[in-house]
Amino acid sequence: MKNGFCPKCGSTDVRSGEFLAEKGGGYTGNRIPVNIALLNAAAWLDNYVCVRCGYVESYIADPKRLHEIAERWPAVSTAPPGPPEGVWPPPPTEPMA
Numbered sequence: 415m416k417n418g419f420c421p422k423c424g425s426t427d428v429r430s431g432e433f434l435a436e437k438g439g440g441y442t443g444n445r446i447p448v449n450i451a452l453l454n455a456a457a458w459l460d461n462y463v464c465v466r467c468g469y470v471e472s473y474i475a476d477p478k479r480l481h482e483i484a485e486r487w488p489a490v491s492t493a494p495p496g497p498p499e500g501v502w503p504p505p506p507t508e509p510m511a
């Protein structure tokens with residue numbers, strides 16, 4: 415998305431909310447918690463929006479928060495190859511004649 419292309423629909427009409435100075439403002443702030451043990455330990459997000467299909471991508475704005483997350487959050491394990499979600503169990507096959 416940062417390159418101006420929507421990965422979902424291929425549109426090049428992608429808008430960035432990076433300019434929003436108050437992206438963290440108030441209760442409606444666009445942020446994720448990083449460390450609940452600390453006050454003000456949330457990471458603000460920069461949003462990229464495809465105005466054709468509505469797809470949104472968010473990036474943590476502050477590189478220091480990325481470092482914090484890398485230190486504190488568990489890694490997501492990579493899934494073994496298998497059927498994609500939503501198609502398991504596989505549809506029944508025709509009985510052998």
Ligand SMILES: [Zn+2]
Pocket residue numbers: 420421422423424425464465466467468469
């Ligand atoms: Zn799109």
